Amino acid sequence: MKFRNTIVLCLAFFGMQGIVAQERATVSQTWVADQGDGTYKNPVLHADYSDPDAIRVGNDYYITASSFQCTPGLPILHSKDLVNWKLIGHVFDKQPPYDHFDKPQPGGGAWAPSIRFHNGEFYIYYPDPDKGIYMVKAKNPAGPWSNPFLVREAKGWIDPCPLWDDNGRAYLISARASSRAGMKDILVLHEMSADGTRLLGDGVMVFDGSVSHPVVEGPKLYKRNGYYYIFAPAGSVSKGWQLVLRSKNIFGPYEEKITLAQGKTNINGPHQGAWVDTQTGEHWFLHFQDKDAFGRVVHLQPMRWVNDWPVMGNNGEPVLSYKKPNVGAVYPRCTPAESDEFDSQKLGLQWQWMANPKDNVMLLGGHYGFMRLFATPVPEGYRNLMNLPTLLAQKFPAPQFSATTKLTFVSKTEGERVGLTIFGLDYATVAITSKSDGLYVSQLICNNADKGEAETESNAVKLSGNTIYLKATVKEGGACTFSYSENGTEFTTIGQPFTAKVGKWIGAKVGIYAYRKEKTYQNGWADFDWFRMER
Numbered sequence: 001m002k003f004r005n006t007i008v009l010c011l012a013f014f015g016m017q018g019i020v021a022q023e024r025a026t027v028s029q030t031w032v033a034d035q036g037d038g039t040y041k042n043p044v045l046h047a048d049y050s051d052p053d054a055i056r057v058g059n060d061y062y063i064t065a066s067s068f069q070c071t072p073g074l075p076i077l078h079s080k081d082l083v084n085w086k087l088i089g090h091v092f093d094k095q096p097p098y099d100h101f102d103k104p105q106p107g108g109g110a111w112a113p114s115i116r117f118h119n120g121e122f123y124i125y126y127p128d129p130d131k132g133i134y135m136v137k138a139k140n141p142a143g144p145w146s147n148p149f150l151v152r153e154a155k156g157w158i159d160p161c162p163l164w165d166d167n168g169r170a171y172l173i174s175a176r177a178s179s180r181a182g183m184k185d186i187l188v189l190h191e192m193s194a195d196g197t198r199l200l201g202d203g204v205m206v207f208d209g210s211v212s213h214p215v216v217e218g219p220k221l222y223k224r225n226g227y228y229y230i231f232a233p234a235g236s237v238s239k240g241w242q243l244v245l246r247s248k249n250i251f252g253p254y255e256e257k258i259t260l261a262q263g264k265t266n267i268n269g270p271h272q273g274a275w276v277d278t279q280t281g282e283h284w285f286l287h288f289q290d291k292d293a294f295g296r297v298v299h300l301q302p303m304r305w306v307n308d309w310p311v312m313g314n315n316g317e318p319v320l321s322y323k324k325p326n327v328g329a330v331y332p333r334c335t336p337a338e339s340d341e342f343d344s345q346k347l348g349l350q351w352q353w354m355a356n357p358k359d360n361v362m363l364l365g366g367h368y369g370f371m372r373l374f375a376t377p378v379p380e381g382y383r384n385l386m387n388l389p390t391l392l393a394q395k396f397p398a399p400q401f402s403a404t405t406k407l408t409f410v411s412k413t414e415g416e417r418v419g420l421t422i423f424g425l426d427y428a429t430v431a432i433t434s435k436s437d438g439l440y441v442s443q444l445i446c447n448n449a450d451k452g453e454a455e456t457e458s459n460a461v462k463l464s465g466n467t468i469y470l471k472a473t474v475k476e477g478g479a480c481t482f483s484y485s486e487n488g489t490e491f492t493t494i495g496q497p498f499t500a501k502v503g504k505w506i507g508a509k510v511g512i513y514a515y516r517k518e519k520t521y522q523n524g525w526a527d528f529d530w531f532r533m534e535r
Contacts, residue, residue: 025086028335029534030398033083034324036333040083040300041321042267044286047336047395048295048507049075051112051159051218054274054286057122059327061276062115062141063286063298064091064124068506069109070352070393071095074126076141077336082276082284082300082325084334087349089142091124094356096148097131103379104355104389106450107504110134112218112272114161123196125151125160129177133160135196152199156181162196163221163228163250170194171250173206173230175217185210187219187232189251206252209234213243213256218272225308230254233271238290242271244310259310260287260301263317270299270318275310280326285312293424293478293500294396295507300325338397338533342371355389362392370408370527373514375416377523385427385513386449393423393511396474396500397533403510404471405531406488409439411466412524416516420470422480424508425450428498430470430482432463434524439463441484443495450504458495472510474500 033044049065056062061082067073072090079085095101095109113126123137124145132153138145151160151172160174170192178184187207190199209216213234220231230245242260247253260270273287283303288296301313302322313319340348345366363372376390385391409418411434419431428445440460447453469485478500483491500508514526 025332025334026337026339027333028338028397029532030338030401032333032335034333035321038324039321040324042299042319043289043297044083044300045077045085045298045336046294046398047297049077049298049395050288050296050506052273052286052288052298053112053114053161053220054276055115055117056276056278057117059279062122063274064113064115065298066112066505067110067352068107068504069095069101069105070354070506071101071356072349072352073110074113074124074136075349076143078141079334080329080331081327082278082286084331085336086334087336089349091136091138091143091145092148096134098356102356102358102389104387106386111505112159114159114220116162116164118162118164118196123162125162125172125196127158127160127174129156129158129180131155133157133172133174133199137196149197151197156183159218161219161221162192163223164194165223165250168194170196171221172199173219173221175219175232177217184215184217185213187216187230204251206230206250207232207245207254207256209243215240216243220274222275224305227308229310231273231275231310233287235271236269237296238269240269240271242273242285242287242312246308257309258316260285260312260316260318265318265320267299267318267320270301270313273298275303278325278327280328282326283310284325285310289318291399291507293502293508294399295502336397338394340371340531341369342528342530343367343369347371350394351392352394353389354391354393358390361390365527370529372525372527373418373512374523374525375411375418375514375516377519378515378517382517383452384446384449384455385421385423385429386446386452388513388515390515391421391423391511391513393421393509395509396507398535400475400535402471402473402534403531404469404534405512406467406469406529408467408527408529409434410525410527411439412522413516413518413520415518416514416524418514418526419444419512420472420482421511421513422472422474422498422500422508423511424501424503426499426501428480428482428495429513430472430484430494432468432470433460437462439466439468441468441494443482445495445498461492461494474510478508 074091134148245254421429442460443458
C-alpha cells in the first residue's frame with residue numbers, strides 16, 4: 001500500500017478565478033513554516049526559490065523566482081497568508097532559444113524575474129543574460145502564459161522590473177551583470193511603451209553604487225505617497241544587504257538607505273525580494289538567504305513605514321520567527337509538493353529537467369502507478385551528469401531530509417545505468433548498472449563536474465533481483481550518505497560520505513536518471529514506483 005503525505009483539503013485556500021479551487025495540498029514531511037499557534041518560522045520556503053518576487057492581487061499572493069536552465073521554468077507559487085505556499089505552475093515548459101536550451105546550460109537561462117498585475121493581466125519580465133529581456137503575460141497565474149516575447153535583445157542586461165505609473169506612462173528598470181556587460185554597480189531606467197513590449201530610448205543611469213554599494217542588482221520599482229522607490233540588493237549574494245532608494249522624480253536623484261542587514265543574526269545576506277501589503281493594511285518583505293548547497297531560501301519579514309522609509313524585520317535585522325500576517329482569516333497549512341507517488345496523469349510540479357524536455361524519455365504509467373524513465377543514449381561528448389539533459393531533479397526541501405525511491409530496472413543491454421543523485425558542481429549517486437552477468441549497485445562520485453571531470457566508482461555489489469530501493473540521506477551542512485535495499489526495510493550503506501555542493505547559481509538538487517552510453521535499437525527502462533521525501 002503506497003504511503004501518502006498528510007494532505008488537507010484547501011477548499012477555500014486557493015480561490016482566485018477558480019485557479020486551483022478544491023485541489024488537495026500537501027503538507028511537507030521535512031519543513032513546515034506555519035507553527036500552528038499563530039506564528040511562523042523562517043524561512044517560509046526552505047527551498048531554492050532564488051531571487052523571489054511577489055505581488056498581492058485581491059486576497060491572493062503570488063511568487064515567481066529564477067529557474068536558470070531548468071525546465072519547466074519560472075515557477076508560480078500561490079498563498080493566502082504569505083506563510084503557506086503551494087506551487088501551482090510554471091511559465092514555460094520549454095525555454096527559448098529552443099535549440100540552445102535543448103542542451104544543459106549551467107548558469108544560463110531565466111535569471112531574476114519580476115511579476116506584476118496590470119489591466120487585468122499578470123506580467124512577468126525576466127532576463128536571459130546572454131539573450132536579452134523577455135516578457136510573458138497571462139490572465140490566470142496558473143497558466144497558460146504567452147510565449148516569451150523578446151522585449152530587448154541585449155547581453156548582460158538582468159533583473160528587469162516594470163512600473164505602470166498613474167499618469168499612464170510605463171517604465172522598466174534593470175541592472176547589469178559584470179560577467180557579460182563588464183559592470184555590476186548601476187541601475188538603468190527606460191521608458192517603455194504602454195503595452196510593455198518596447199523600450200523607448202537608450203535608458204538613463206538612475207543609480208551608481210560603485211562607491212558605497214557594490215554589486216547593485218535585482219531592482220524592484222514601486223510608487224507610494226508620491227515617492228518612487230527602488231528596492232535593490234547590494235554587496236553580493238552571501239554577504240550583502242537590502243538597499244532602498246527613493247525620489248519624487250522617477251529619474252532621480254535618489255536618496256538611499258540600508259533597510260535590512262544581517263546584524264547580530266545568523267541570517268547572512270538578507271536581501272533581494274519584494275514588498276507586499278495585506279488587505280488589512282500590514283506590510284511585509286519577502287527575500288532570500290543564500291544557504292550554499294541548500295539554495296537561496298525565502299524569508300518573510302514584517303515591515304512598517306516610518307517617515308516614508310521602510311523599516312524591515314526587527315529594526316533592520318531579520319526575524320527568525322514572528323506572528324503570522326493578518327489577512328482577515330486563518331488558512332490551513334500547505335507546502336510545495338516534494339514526494340511523488342507517480343499515480344497521476346501529470347508529473348509533479350516539483351520536478352524539473354536540466355534542459356528542455358525530450359521526447360521518448362519519460363512516460364507516466366497512469367493507472368499502473370509508476371513513472372518510466374528510459375535509458376536513452378547520452379549526448380555526443382558526454383563526460384558526466386552535468387551534460388545529461390534527461391536528469392530529472394527537484395530542490396532540497398529542508399536542512400535535513402532523506403529521499404527514497406523504489407524502482408524496477410529492466411535492462412536491454414550491458415552498460416545501462418539508473419540512479420539517485422545529489423547533484424551540484426560536485427555530485428554523488430547511488431547507481432545500478434547492468435553487466436553481462438546481472439545488475440550491480442555502486443556509488444559514483446564526481447568532483448568538478450562542471451569542468452568535465454570523470455566519475456570515480458566504489459566497489460560494486462551484485463543484486464539478486466531487479467527491484468531495488470535507493471536512498472540518499474542529507475544532514476545539516478549538506479553531509480550525505482547513500483544506501484540501498486532489496487526488501488525496502490533493511491538498507492545497506494554504500495560508498496563513502498559526501499558533502500553536497502551548489503550548482504551554477506543554484507542550490508544542489510536531488511534527482512533520478514537513466515541512460516546508456518551505447519546507441520542500440522531498443523532502450524531499457526526503470527519504472528519508479530514512488531519517490532518520498534521524509535525527515
